[in-house]
Amino acid sequence: MPVLNEQAYLEHAVRSVLAQALSVPAELVLALGPSSDGTTDLAQRLAATDDRIRLVDNPQAHIPVGLNAAIRASRYATIIRVDAHSELSPGYAARALATLERTGAANVGGVMHADGRTPFQRAVARLYNSPVGLGGGAYHGGTQEGEAESAYLGVMRREVLDEVGLFDETIRRGEDWELNLRIRRAGHRVWFDPALSVTYWPRESWIRLARQFRATGAWRGELVRRFGRRNGIRFFAPPALVVLVAAALVLGVLQLARVIGGPTSIVLSILLYLPLIAYVLLVLAVAALPGGGGPRQRLWTAIVMPTMHLSWGLGFLGGVLRGARDTVDASRLGTRNTPLP
Numbered sequence: 001m002p003v004l005n006e007q008a009y010l011e012h013a014v015r016s017v018l019a020q021a022l023s024v025p026a027e028l029v030l031a032l033g034p035s036s037d038g039t040t041d042l043a044q045r046l047a048a049t050d051d052r053i054r055l056v057d058n059p060q061a062h063i064p065v066g067l068n069a070a071i072r073a074s075r076y077a078t079i080i081r082v083d084a085h086s087e088l089s090p091g092y093a094a095r096a097l098a099t100l101e102r103t104g105a106a107n108v109g110g111v112m113h114a115d116g117r118t119p120f121q122r123a124v125a126r127l128y129n130s131p132v133g134l135g136g137g138a139y140h141g142g143t144q145e146g147e148a149e150s151a152y153l154g155v156m157r158r159e160v161l162d163e164v165g166l167f168d169e170t171i172r173r174g175e176d177w178e179l180n181l182r183i184r185r186a187g188h189r190v191w192f193d194p195a196l197s198v199t200y201w202p203r204e205s206w207i208r209l210a211r212q213f214r215a216t217g218a219w220r221g222e223l224v225r226r227f228g229r230r231n232g233i234r235f236f237a238p239p240a241l242v243v244l245v246a247a248a249l250v251l252g253v254l255q256l257a258r259v260i261g262g263p264t265s266i267v268l269s270i271l272l273y274l275p276l277i278a279y280v281l282l283v284l285a286v287a288a289l290p291g292g293g294g295p296r297q298r299l300w301t302a303i304v305m306p307t308m309h310l311s312w313g314l315g316f317l318g319g320v321l322r323g324a325r326d327t328v329d330a331s332r333l334g335t336r337n338t339p340l341p
Contacts, residue, residue: 001013001014001017001028001029001030001031001070001081001082001083001084002031002033002058002063002066002067002070002083002084003030003031003032003033003035003039003043003058003066003084004032004033004034004035004039004058004061004084004332004333005033005035005036005037005039005332005333006035006039006084006085007035007037007038007039007042009084009085009201010039010042010043010046010084011042011046012087013082013083013084013085013086013087014028014030014046014053016086016087016088016089017082017088017093018050018052018053019090020088020090020091020092020093020094021090021091021094022093022094022097023094024076024097025076026052026076026093027052027053027054027074027075027076028052028053028054028082029054029055029056029070029071029073029074030043030047030053030054030055030056030070031056031057031058031065031066031067031069031070032055032056032057032058032066033058033059033060033061033066034059034061036333043055054073056069056070056073057069061328061332062169062172062328063172063173063175064167064168064169064171064172064175065169067081067166067167067175068166068167068169071158071161071166072166074158076158077157077158077159078097078100078155078156078157078158079154079155079156079157079158079161080093080096080153080154080155080156081153081154081155081156081176082153083153083198083200085200085201086112086153086198086199086200086201087198087199088198088199089196089197089198089199092110092196092197092198093155095193095195095196096108096110096155096193096196097155099155099191099193099195099196100155100157100191103189103191104189105147105188105189105190105191106156106157106160106183106188106189106190107151107154107155107156107157107160107180107183107188107189107190107191108151108154108155108156108190108191108192108193108196109148109150109151109152109153109154109155109190109191109192109193109196110152110192110193110194110195110196110197110198111152111194111196111197111198112128112152112198112200113129113197113198113199113200114126114128114129114199114200114201114202115199115200115201116201116202117201118204119293119294119296119297119300120204120205120206120296120297120300120304121201121202121203121204122293122297123293123297123298123300123301123303123304124202124203124209124300124304124308125200125202126291126292126293126297126301127286127301127304127305127308128200128202130286132282132286132305133305133308134308143194144192144194145191145192145193145194145195146191146192147189147190147191147192148190148191148192149177149180149184149190149232150176150177150180150181150190151176151180151190151191151192152176152198153176153198154176154179154180155196160183160186160188163186164179164182164183164186165182166179167179171219171222171223172215172219172324172327172328172329173215173216173218173219173220173324173327173329174216174219174220174222174223177223178223178227181227181230203331206303206304206307207331208331209304209307209308209311209331210307210311211311211329211330211331212329212331212332213307213308213311213312213315214311214312214314214315215315215327215328215329215330215331216312216315216329217238217239217311217312217313217314217315217316217318217319218315218316218318218319218324218327219315219319219324219327220235220312220315220316220319221239221315221316221317221318221319221320221321221323221324222319222320222323222324224316224319224320225319225320225323235316237309238309238310238312238313238316239313239314239316239317239320240313241279241309241310241313242310242313242314242316242317243317244272244275244276245276245310247272248272248273248276251265251268251269251272251273255269279306283301283302283305283306284302286301286302286305287299287301287302287305315327
């Protein structure tokens, strides 16, 4: 478990891991980044109360670096990646081990079930769980078990990780997708089991969400630079929306300045404005659908959906054009989280 500024979530996440009922020995290795909110002190207190918890340092704070440090320090044949912003469902680990054995897969993952406790966080969670929010990946609500492109978090055979070379530490986001690509290229299978469920708590504020999605988009753009069309077509929808918005703004300025008019203006208006109108209607429809919560949550849904898409798309275009370089998820730095109930 890589950990950075997760004081409000860490204890709940750790409890969900230690509560897993297993017939084999297990440990929890926390890779501690340089937190500024008391997370490290909390992790040390937790480790002092349970000898199954072990601590390693991750001074660079990068997720793949921390994951590799924890894996190298681990002692057992199966690696279960967990997240400090998540909680495992009861029986998750035992079910995952059984699925690994039953399928012969190298990596098994399940469903990311996002949840929230404020109107904003619930709006984000609803979009995480919806195909129109994050593009319909299997782990965002799939129901059909079978081979998969990637796996959320992942329950992995250590021998396969050693074979393919652990996580690529030059990739700061999307490192799981790239690892699973190498696993599949090596002739192993990645497997999706919808019976496996993990509760994920999204970012708690609009600015943190926008920063997170911009960084994620930038690193997906970097992955496109490295691996081209091995990236799914769904990853190209948000940058297409950004380009459409930019083109529509340029057209609007040119029309107001009377630089463009007549049939050309009409054709361009149909090509650019109609898709944007359709997108706005889709956003409003998603916000108005049953199950959308109260008025504040519905309003946040209408704000959050384009925020997710446009932030991700802007990051993606920057990542494709110039590379992700040293882009980090700034939403993880210097945070103030509201404690869980």
